[in-house]
Amino acid sequence: MNVKNTTLSLFLLLSVHLFSQEVVENKNFVKVEPKLSYLDSIKKTFVKDEMASCVDSLWMKELTNLDLYNNITDDIKNINIDEKVDYELPTELLKERLAAMDAKSPFNIEYNQGLENIIKSFLKNRKRSFERLMAISEYYFPLFEEALAKQNVPLEIKYLAVVESALNPKAVSKMGATGLWQFMYQTGKQYGLKIDSYVDERSDPLKASEAATQYMTNMYKIFGDWDLVLASYNSGPGNVSKAIRRSGGQQNYWNIRKNLPKETQGYVPAFLATMYIYEYHKEHGIIPNRATVKHFATDTIMIKKQMSFKQISDLLDVPVAQLQLLNPSYKLNVVPVYHDENHFLRLPQDKVAVFTSNEAKIYAYTQHELDFREKPFQVTKAIVVRDTTNYTTQRITLPKTKYYKVKRGDNLSEIANKYDVAVSDIKKWNKLKSNAVPYGKSLKIITEQSIVRTIKKEPKVEAVPSETVSESQRVVASEVKINKEEELASNPERKDIEYVVQKGDNLGNIAHKFGTTLADLKQWNNLSDHNIALGATLIVAKDEIVITTDKATADSFKKKANLATGIEYYVKKGDSLFSIAKKYPGVTISDIKKWNDIRGGNIKPGMKLKING
Template sequence: MIVRKLSIVVSAFFTMAAFSQETASTLESRPEVKLTYLDSIKSTFKKDNLLATKVDSLWMNELVSLDIYDDLTKDIQTINKDVTVDEELPTELLKQRLAAMNEKSPFEIEYNQGLENIIKSFLKNRKKSFSRLMALSEYYFPIFEESFAKSNIPLEIKYLAVVESALNPKAVSRMGATGLWQFMYGTGKQYALKIDSYIDERSDPLKATAACSEYMTKMFNIFGDWELVLASYNSGPGNVTKAIRRSGGKTKYWDIRNYLPKETQGYVPAFLATMYLFEYHKEHGINPERAVVKNFETDTIAIKNQMSFKQIADLLDMPQSQIQLLNPSYKMNVVPYYQGEQHFIRLPKDKIATFVSNEDQIYAYVKHDTEFRSTSSRLAVKYAPKAKPAATKPTAIDKGDFEFYKVRKGDNLGAIAAKYDVSISEIKKWNNLKTNAVAVGRSLKIKAEEEVPVKTVPVADKEQAVASVENKEKTAVDMDYVVVAGDNLGSIAKKFGTTIAELKELNNLTSNNIGLGKTLIISKAAVVIEEPSSTAIASNSVDSFKKKAASKNVSEDYYVKKGDSLYSISKKYPGVTISDIKKWNGIKDEDIKPGMKLKING
């Protein structure tokens, strides 16, 4: 028995030893993941997890989708208030509910057949839309109510934004009216809303709502009736005045309605129908979808230098769609910087905390990234081969030009369009869709982007080779990637030349945890960053130098380019001086030539 136990122990010992050797071998063979300057910056960030909130990427796409706006706008313009709609809602019960609403509202809410028909039409055709609108309202309604309360305007006016824009600050009408409150260009200027190449404050929820409050106050001082104020908001005060005259001097909306433009005749009833559905949604089985981010969970910070939404998203690990939602007045996904003016970025409070705690590193990265992109663009233009005249393409589109996307549960055209960076109208055109409704399981055609072949740069041309390596030649790969042992989002992002934030947004991930065997969507335009071969000229890896600068005895080879000086090269490396470079390379004067190799030590 003792011998048997001893043999078991010995066997276990050798098994553990073998396992340890195998594990060590596996770890040694695993390729080293090189960190970028972005990751090195983020690794120094102070984290504030007390206010951390999860952001649902699908919900963000929902907020910036325009399909509800398109559908609701069409409904309001085409609903015939005189056509009876077959929907379960007893007339007497509706009268009781409207009377109850009237008691606690400054609006004169009274039953009529036209209002009943519009309410039933919404209940029959737009239940799902109102469920989504109620989720949006959790973010926007507190903004409206605060502004209206300051100006002594009825809080029920908040429902007007549902009728005007379906609560979408990016909504633009056929006439060019823009934003939550659908201001025309001239009206926006009249109420001091800034509109230029970078900014359109008609899409700013706070500033546009303040302008709306000012307009409503002026109109109420003229007409003294809130229904007439709404009518004037839709068709202008001139049309309301003419309707009053044509009615023989009557001053109530319901008395002059038939003298107003046709659209305005259904406008106020649509507003009241919206108010009814929000008040009695539970009774009709309308369950609001959840709102992940509410207005009071956000804050603003002044921006000291121009920065793009992508730079902010990469630094703070958040989807660009969320930044777009919170900052809809920036037209080009860039927060500009004007001398003498302050511009603000609105972010979730936990991201504000991270931003404030790490401002110096953030602005250092933005400066580096902007300069790098500018240099890369100039080099790309300089060394781009002359293109041959493009052959004329046939008008018919080959089947191979399309990708196919199978609609899944929870999808909508807005989310699908955002995924492929195309517009809703393009998807509808490619698939002959008349409405924004898409059935689960349907395959949609999405036009594929044309890929530009990468040309190899001869190593003999040193200057051209350096430009090639700096721009990191890219090779197209498949969209999907299966997670294997040892993977994490950081290593996968480096492998495919993307960011953790973009991977999380593409795959609807709310954390950095990924399971073995999970298939990840990488990108429609995914790329693999190729390492230069031993015969190629080494890259000027400023990023890796900055990451390794904290350790001693680190060296980099830098190849001098045309226009370089010892001063400009020293500025590329933190803490390095001209005298350092001269000392490390045995240079007595400052005479350097293109192609010359310099050693940069840490």
């Protein structure tokens, strides 16, 4: 019986397979692929490593968050180490632990009431901060230890970066000290760190760590005591020398502390307290958060053509925030290329594999982007294009101000990516001093809005040639050609077009730019003569039909369009979902599939499709 059932099942399986093959062979249609963008066509050919990305967005937020830096620096500056703190930690037990630390460290870790007070203060008020810092230190400490070990500097100095910057490479003090090790401009230059418009190596974890190690080595040759080396790192060797002289030649930090600057008086105790908490975090119930990525999970690649973080993000599917974290020395989110110097991009190892496997295609894409980039002084250049209908179009780029209300969990990097602008610009527009933004605040966002002005053509008018117009603008202009019916169906809006007078403008060249006359310009703007002021706003076209190509407005229009005319379309030979969707403004392939319950992308001639718009 079992043999019969098995034989029957096998026969049915083969029959279904043969029948399905026959059905496929008899289908009379040609599958038409939707047209891909240049970026998508490049990425489609990439040889991909299937290794999962090792950094998630929450970890990026943690590593780039500045609140830890602000809190710790405020603590060190304002803490009174002579004020007793109520926290359950027996003094005798603390003495015993400090003695154990002192036995294996070149620092003078001796018990005193001030050190006990600051340790208890950190344990009482900063437990959560240290849980987060211990996760971030898993990323940075191996890098610090390697730099320190090369020059035989005590490895405990790695804790100094926690005190200096809360392990944030983008930390900047009120005095301008920058990076993990908080180098001032001149000191950074003195120790060989490159600082220019594109690059600030004070924020480079590797190079700044090497410079800090060299500084420590030089100071130890002068003072011969690691506590005094730390004090000199904070206040400068000159202030330490003065404190020694004012203390009658004493050279123990705790003996000269009261003659040091106020901030330095709490600096070394904060360092020793940090070291204690790292050593005894388990005993105090501090459970470190776990790092999602270790430094050894990344690698570098030399860049041969200038690339922006946005281009790299688009090509490799790496968040811009992650690129900023891994490459903090690039100030403008651009990896530059100089003739006399190499620059390197740090990426997760799996992304390095994708980059190296597709290097030629990646550089071809960046060159393509460069070729199509708008050239200087062409922002408001109007381009007249010959059309097959009785209308022609002009594309005009104008600034547009929007406001974004900060939601819970937002950060500046995500908001900047949403609107394709720079974090530094958002901070400038909103006068923000740090990357922290309060929940509920409305942020001003300035973007460029392209509008397409439709005007009626005179008979036998040819395209207006212009050698100053870039090839990219001609391509863009040709892409926005529309006929009257499409225009009225998509966005039948009439309004005046305004233009802000630029340096070197006069009424004549403005009239020529916008295809109007001097008389009209004077009439529309109530001008009695040809004089115009720099920065003045002029009406350059009255009551024109305008189609906005601003992305946010276009998306909003598509959402609001309640298309319910119930058109029936019969598929013709050669049709595809892509070509049919193009016939109806605001309709996408997904819409057609949804309205007609189409699972795949296949349609046949004669099929009736419902179009809801």
